[in-house]
Amino acid sequence: MTVRVPAKVNLQLGVGPIRDDGYHDLVNVFHAVSLFDMVTAEPARELEVHVQAAPYSRVAIGGVPTDDDNLAAKAARLVAERLGVEPRVALRIRKAIPVAGGMAGGSADAAAALVACARLWDDRDRPVLSRDDLMEIGADLGSDVPFAVLGGTAVGVGRGERLTPALTRGTFHWVFATADGGLSTPAVYGECDRLRLEAGRAAPWPSVSEQLMTALATGDAKGLGDALSNDLQPAALSLRPALRRTIDAGRDLGAIGALVSGSGPTCAFLAETAEDAADLAAALDGTGVAEQVVRASGPVPGATVV
Numbered sequence: 001m002t003v004r005v006p007a008k009v010n011l012q013l014g015v016g017p018i019r020d021d022g023y024h025d026l027v028n029v030f031h032a033v034s035l036f037d038m039v040t041a042e043p044a045r046e047l048e049v050h051v052q053a054a055p056y057s058r059v060a061i062g063g064v065p066t067d068d069d070n071l072a073a074k075a076a077r078l079v080a081e082r083l084g085v086e087p088r089v090a091l092r093i094r095k096a097i098p099v100a101g102g103m104a105g106g107s108a109d110a111a112a113a114l115v116a117c118a119r120l121w122d123d124r125d126r127p128v129l130s131r132d133d134l135m136e137i138g139a140d141l142g143s144d145v146p147f148a149v150l151g152g153t154a155v156g157v158g159r160g161e162r163l164t165p166a167l168t169r170g171t172f173h174w175v176f177a178t179a180d181g182g183l184s185t186p187a188v189y190g191e192c193d194r195l196r197l198e199a200g201r202a203a204p205w206p207s208v209s210e211q212l213m214t215a216l217a218t219g220d221a222k223g224l225g226d227a228l229s230n231d232l233q234p235a236a237l238s239l240r241p242a243l244r245r246t247i248d249a250g251r252d253l254g255a256i257g258a259l260v261s262g263s264g265p266t267c268a269f270l271a272e273t274a275e276d277a278a279d280l281a282a283a284l285d286g287t288g289v290a291e292q293v294v295r296a297s298g299p300v301p302g303a304t305v306v
């Protein structure tokens with residue numbers, strides 16, 4: 001059972017004030033792009049996790065756990081529990097999504113494991129677990145997991161886990177610049193809080209950008225480029241100042257939109273056409289500001305059995 005699962009880029013990431021439970025209220029416009037991890041689940045004597053870089057990808061898999069800390073293993077255990085079976089499965093993860101890159105690679109693998117294990121263990125004809133159930137189980141593992149099950153483009157509120165699909169038209173063309181070494185998501189949120197405190201500014205209550213939703217619905221790439229926003233970007237740039245050079249290089253080379261993806265350090269650039277994206281990727285690669293430059297398009301479906 002092999003499942004293909006996409007990376008995400010946040011087209012809008014609005015971060016509200018910190019809540020009593022330590023989380024932030026978010027407005028999150030998720031967009032799934034054609035950069036995929038593959039997760040294969042096969043029956044085994046006990047739960048095993050194997051991780052490798054996908055062919056042709058230069059993903060550094062060193063930081064990915066192969067024990068119960070792997071989000072895919074946690075996902076497998078939750079599905080087994082719900083179906084009342086033992087989690088006797090070997091999970092083979094082939095990663096093309098950068099690790100700790102702000103593209104939700106771990107959450108993607110968890111989503112893929114949910115779908116793969118449900119296929120493996122659930123009743124074929126009368127499944128106990130629906131896709132909605134898998135999204136609900138996934139929410140316990142992290143707020144990006146339900147979206148990786150759903151895919152497409154969707155608006156998330158709360159901690160980001162309550163999702164509404166967004167109307168989009170056509171395909172958008174992206175170039176991603178990965179960086180050496182990841183950024184820890186909690187550290188980036190912490191820096192965001194620190195910068196806000198230092199500036200003496202209360203965090204505004206985030207709301208979905210109308211301009212963004214209109215650009216998506218009409219397939220207006222330029223409008224989308226203008227509307228991209230990420231409240232975590234100042235924090236990511238503060239922790240990793242070199243990213244500013246990457247963003248500036250992409251803009252100088254003609255990107256119609258540029259931002260740090262999620263908590264970074266991957267930077268995302270929007271191009272108007274597939275040809276423009278190819279040109280931009282080649283030019284950006286030549287500048288040496290990125291560890292690796294990858295092209296992708298979106299939206300694409302969520303975790304899918306192949």
Ligand code: ATP
Pocket residue numbers: 063064065069070071072093098099100101102103104105106107109110144182183185262263264
């Ligand atoms: P997000 O965009 O959701 O903040 P990210 O893309 O920045 O996430 P991930 O690649 O999901 O970050 O990984 C963050 C950390 O999670 C890794 O450093 C690793 O320790 C841990 N992790 C657990 N399971 C996985 C997995 N299957 N793949 C990658 N990392 C995993």
